[in-house]
Amino acid sequence: MAGSDYRPVYHPAGHDNELRVAVQDLRTGRWVSMARMLERTEGWGLWTQRTQVLAAVAAGSDVVQAWRAEEPHSAPAAVMHTRVTVERAVRAHRSGHPRTRELWQEAWTACRDTAAIRPADPVPWVCLLALAPLDEDRRMDEHRLAPPGPMLPAGPWGILAEADERDPHNREAYHRMLQFVYAGTPGPLTEAANFAHWAAGSAPPGSAAHVLPLYVRVERYRRERGQEKALDLHWVAEEAIRDAGHALDRWFLSADPRRVSPLDLNHLAHALWGAHRFEEAARVFDAIGPYWTPLPWAYRTRAPADQALAEEVFLQARSRSLAGRD
Structure with a gap:
């Protein structure tokens, strides 16, 4: 594939x-x-x-x-x-x-x-x-x-x-x-971020709760789409890289890919790709196999309702990540 x-x-x-x-x-x-x-x-x-x-x-x-x-x-x-x-x-x-x-x-x-x-x-x-x-x-x-x-x-x-x-x-x-x-919380997502990190902080290895902070980051990105200059920096911020690494170490490495949510796999692949951790992202894309989800990739496009555009971003991210481990 x-x-x-x-x-x-x-x-x-x-x-x-x-x-x-x-x-x-x-x-x-x-x-x-x-x-x-x-x-x-x-x-x-x-x-x-x-x-x-x-x-x-x-x-x-x-x-x-x-x-x-x-x-x-x-x-x-x-x-x-x-x-x-x-x-x-x-x-x-x-x-x-x-x-x-x-x-x-x-x-x-x-x-x-x-x-x-x-x-x-x-x-x-x-x-x-x-x-x-x-x-x-x-x-x-x-x-x-x-x-x-x-x-x-x-x-x-x-x-x-x-x-x-x-x-x-x-x-x-x-x-x-x-x-x-x-x-x-229609405005800043401070309470949502606090909840996600609280849940992840008490969850055992393999729990999908470790992926929750990645969802909050995507939601914040979605709400701030108008601030174009901040979009690329959103994924390489120190906290974003830390959240991606935490989800990889505490969830992905202990979970059974055949039993996890496809949404969780796609959010983790997206976060690792956005953080330029391409070799690790490639492992998650391997686990995704053929079963992608339009979210969160759709939020990286100019028209989130257009699934074809979301698929294009997914394919680009996958290709870049797989190339990163060669």
């Missing part, structure tokens, strides 16, 4: 072949592959990741509803129902849909119901974190709890703790919490 004929493919399942098959069936209205795969899924991290990907695909159809009708006592079907209702509420909020409050209430109830019947499952709590940014005025008490450390904002810390208790440092839980912090 090092030659000029290499062409990346975007697929939310990444290297997870079983998930890729289930997604394909889901897109054609079939749920059996999804159901059987979830029954065989071991480990809360993989369970969370797979249900998240499936929900994003299923939210626009009634496939999960059909599954529940056929297997009304299936616990995985109940989890997927919760996932889909949450995904629909989040999308409605994002688009300003008039039914947002109704969908939000339905999703919140589904989360609580599923948490009751699946007490060991972190997904209902992860889903509650996904809904937290919909409470824009922070009216709910559970979204205004005092933080566990200094320099952190008030927020749904109790919900994060529930997810953490079931699956310590659950990747999606911490990303959902980061989204909540973003929603409350």
